Each structure stands twice: as C-alpha cells, then as structure tokens.
Amino acid sequence: MDSWSSPNVPALPGAGVPLRLYDSARQDRHVSSGDAGGASMYVCGITPYDATHLGHAATMITFDVINRVWRDNGVDVTYVQNVTDIDDPLLERANRDGEDWIVLAMRETALFREDMEALRILPPAHYVGAVESIPAIADEVVNLLDAGIAYRLDDDTGDIYFDVSKDATFGYESNLTRPEMLAFFAERGGDPDRAGKRDALDPLLWRGARDGEPAWEGGILGPGRPGWHIECAVIALGLLGSRIDVQGGGNDLLFPHHEMSAAHAEALTGEAPFARHYVHAGMIGLHGEKMSKSRGNLVFVSRLRADHVESMAVRLALLADHYRDDRQWTDDLLKTAQQRLSRWREAVALPAGPSGAETLAAVRERLADDLDTVGALAVVDDWVDATLAGDRTDADAPALVAATVDALLGVAL
Numbered sequence: 001m002d003s004w005s006s007p008n009v010p011a012l013p014g015a016g017v018p019l020r021l022y023d024s025a026r027q028d029r030h031v032s033s034g035d036a037g038g039a040s041m042y043v044c045g046i047t048p049y050d051a052t053h054l055g056h057a058a059t060m061i062t063f064d065v066i067n068r069v070w071r072d073n074g075v076d077v078t079y080v081q082n083v084t085d086i087d088d089p090l091l092e093r094a095n096r097d098g099e100d101w102i103v104l105a106m107r108e109t110a111l112f113r114e115d116m117e118a119l120r121i122l123p124p125a126h127y128v129g130a131v132e133s134i135p136a137i138a139d140e141v142v143n144l145l146d147a148g149i150a151y152r153l154d155d156d157t158g159d160i161y162f163d164v165s166k167d168a169t170f171g172y173e174s175n176l177t178r179p180e181m182l183a184f185f186a187e188r189g190g191d192p193d194r195a196g197k198r199d200a201l202d203p204l205l206w207r208g209a210r211d212g213e214p215a216w217e218g219g220i221l222g223p224g225r226p227g228w229h230i231e232c233a234v235i236a237l238g239l240l241g242s243r244i245d246v247q248g249g250g251n252d253l254l255f256p257h258h259e260m261s262a263a264h265a266e267a268l269t270g271e272a273p274f275a276r277h278y279v280h281a282g283m284i285g286l287h288g289e290k291m292s293k294s295r296g297n298l299v300f301v302s303r304l305r306a307d308h309v310e311s312m313a314v315r316l317a318l319l320a321d322h323y324r325d326d327r328q329w330t331d332d333l334l335k336t337a338q339q340r341l342s343r344w345r346e347a348v349a350l351p352a353g354p355s356g357a358e359t360l361a362a363v364r365e366r367l368a369d370d371l372d373t374v375g376a377l378a379v380v381d382d383w384v385d386a387t388l389a390g391d392r393t394d395a396d397a398p399a400l401v402a403a404t405v406d407a408l409l410g411v412a413l
C-alpha cells in the first residue's frame with residue numbers, strides 16, 4: 001500500500017540527547033533506541049472507517065516526535081504502520097451505510113494520508129494493509145496450530161483461537177488483573193462468552209468464512225479472514241524482525257491488542273519481549289466528555305482543515321499536554337495554540353534573539369525526557385518572549401529556533 005509524502009526535515013547542528021521512553025510493560029523509563037544505531041517502530045494504524053479524528057492525530061503525532069528525536073540522534077529508523085483494511089468494525093460501518101466495504105476503506109485511507117501530510121507526519125517506510133498480508137498471516141496461524149498453541153473450535157465455523165494458557169508470561173505487557181483483562185476484552189472487540197473456547201480470554205486468530213462476509217483462501221485453515229492481533233504481529237515480524245524497539249498505539253490498545261500481538265509474536269519466534277518499549281498515547285476527549293463514535297462527538301482533522309483551521313495549530317494544540325495523559329480538546333486549547341503559533345512566527349521573523357544554541361539544547365533535553373513536549377513548548381515560549389521583549393544578541397537564533405521547532409516538533413513556522 002502507498003504511504004504518503006514526507007515533509008522536509010532540517011538537519012540540526014550538534015548532537016541529540018538519547019531518548020528515554022516510558023515502557024508500559026516495565027512501567028518505567030529506559031533509553032529507547034536499539035542496537036547498532038538503528039531503531040524499529042511499529043505503530044498500529046487505523047481501521048479505515050472514521051479517519052482521522054483527533055485521537056488518531058494525537059497518537060500519530062506522538063510517534064512522529066519519537067521518530068524525529070531518534071533521527072536527530074542519528075538513529076537509522078525503520079517505521080512500519082498497518083491499515084486494518086478488513087475487520088468487523090469496517091464491515092459493520094459499511095453495512096450500516098449500505099456501502100461497499102472496499103470503497104469505504106479506500107476512501108478513508110486516502111483521507112488519512114491527506115491528513116497525515118497536512119499534520120507533517122513523517123511517513124512510515126512500509127505502510128501495509130491487512131488484506132495484502134493475508135497469505136503471510138494464514139501461514140503463521142498454521143504454524144501456531146502445528147505448535148499446539150492454537151486450536152480450532154469444533155462447531156463447524158472454522159474459527160481458530162490462540163490458547164493464552166500456553167503463554168507463561170501472558171499479561172506482562174498490560175500489568176492488569178484477570179478481572180480487568182476480562183472487562184477490557186469484552187469492551188474492546190473480544191468475545192469472552194464465546195462457547196467452546198478453552199479460556200474466556202483466548203483471542204481469535206482466524207475467522208472462518210460466513211455468508212455475506214468477505215473471505216480469502218486460507219489453505220488448510222479453510223476460507224476466512226484474520227483476527228486483528230495476529231495481523232499486527234505478522235506484519236511487524238515480517239518487516240522488522242523478532243525484536244522491535246517500539247510497539248505503539250493509543251492507550252486503548254494496552255489490552256487486549258498489544259498483549260495479544262506480543263503473545264502471538266513471542267509464540268512464533270520464541271524470543272521475548274517482542275517489543276523493548278510498549279508505548280501508549282492518551283485519549284482525546286471533547287469538552288470533558290469521552291470522544292467516541294457512539295457519542296457522535298468525534299472531531300475530524302479534515303473538518304478542521306475544511307474550516308480553515310491551520311494544521312500546524314492543531315499539531316501545536318496536541319503537543320501542549322503530555323502524550324501519556326488523557327486530555328481534552330477544547331476551543332480554548334485550539335485558540336491558545338493559534339496564538340502561540342502567531343507569536344512564534346512573529347519572533348522567528350525578527351533579525352536576532354537570545355541564544356539559539358541554548359534553546360536547541362534545552363528543547364532536545366526536554367524531548368529526550370519521555371517526550372516532555374510541555375517543557376519543550378515552554379522553552380520555545382521563553383525564547384519567543386525574550387525575543388519579542390527586545391533581546392537581540394544572536395543573529396543566527398531565529399533561523400535555528402525555526403529549524404528546531406520544525407525538525408523536532410514537526411511544526412513549520
């Protein structure tokens with residue numbers, strides 16, 4: 001599948017600061033980039049039926065900043081993102097609207113790409129659909145069956161499940177109790193009450209063909225389509241190898257999605273942990289309420305763009321709080337970001353300001369501390385305040401600060 005085009009990223013002088021990133025599994029911060037100057041990142045992409053709301057945007061911006069900080073450190077980044085272009089929620093939406101699911105998925109994926117370009121998100125090296133990955137996924141489900149870690153239900157549906165009891169470290173990624181796992185599993189697309197499973201938490205690997213649903217050849221699996229968790233595990237293993245540096249997504253993916261994907265990957269490779277860092281971005285609410293499709297209060301990037309809201313202001317607004325916090329989208333948040341953007345532009349257009357090198361060093365320091373964008377924005381605000389107040393000691397500073405904000409925060413001034 002085609003990715004989107006890359007914005008230009010200015011090179012910054014001097015050395016970056018190694019990124020220390022919070023890992024949900026170890027519940028602590030650790031230096032994030034992997035071996036020999038390289039780093040690999042897999043971010044769970046959209047199911048293309050509701051793209052791109054501000055929750056998606058906040059998640060993509062979070063991992064974009066990781067990507068930018070790594071690159072500033074001279075790390076060779078390999079970034080992979082998937083598109084879940086076949087799954088129950090996509091089919092449900094297509095059925096509800098009387099639309100062809102393929103047309104819906106293609107339209108929403110195209111819109112997502114446009115939004116990512118507008119937000120100046122660096123594109124993944126590999127942007128991969130579930131449908132194009134089905135042969136590889138089916139092969140790995142066969143391997144799990146052969147290893148006795150997967151089983152077929154004996155109700156003639158052709159459905160195949162993963163046996164979580166075979167995974168001795170199951171639960172290490174999310175650190176949840178079993179009752180919490182059961183609650184999230186039921187809430188987030190799992191089927192704890194499905195008859196015939198060995199354990200209520202066992203996740204679907206392969207759904208046998210049903211009347212009225214698309215299905216693909218699965219060899220000895222029989223016709224059907226893959227589950228979501230095995231999709232991400234197989235795409236990541238195929239392109240990034242058995243150990244990755246960052247497995248990323250919104251914090252609603254902590255369980256079951258990332259726990260199950262890790263369990264599948266580790267069962268297939270025998271290597272653990274699958275990811276050195278499981279990184280989760282907070283949810284975006286709207287004026288104090290959870291933003292969700294069921295409440296009908298999703299705010300879309302494309303809607304804001306159509307209303308002539310500058311995408312750089314949207315980006316700055318979503319950087320104004322820490323990525324791990326659940327936070328609110330409000331009119332005030334956007335207005336503050338718009339004012340900040342104007343002031344920053346006004347300051348970098350002046351002939352000089354206080355030290356640009358010190359500002360760059362301080363921004364690097366803040367971002368290396370688990371992406372402290374709140375602190376990084378405050379550093380730039382201080383420079384802008386001093387510049388606008390008449391401190392004009394460094395003639396190179398306006399260009400360097402503009403390049404810093406562009407390269408590290410992804411905000412073009």
Ligand code: ZN
Nearest residue numbers: 044045232257
């Ligand atoms: Zn995923």
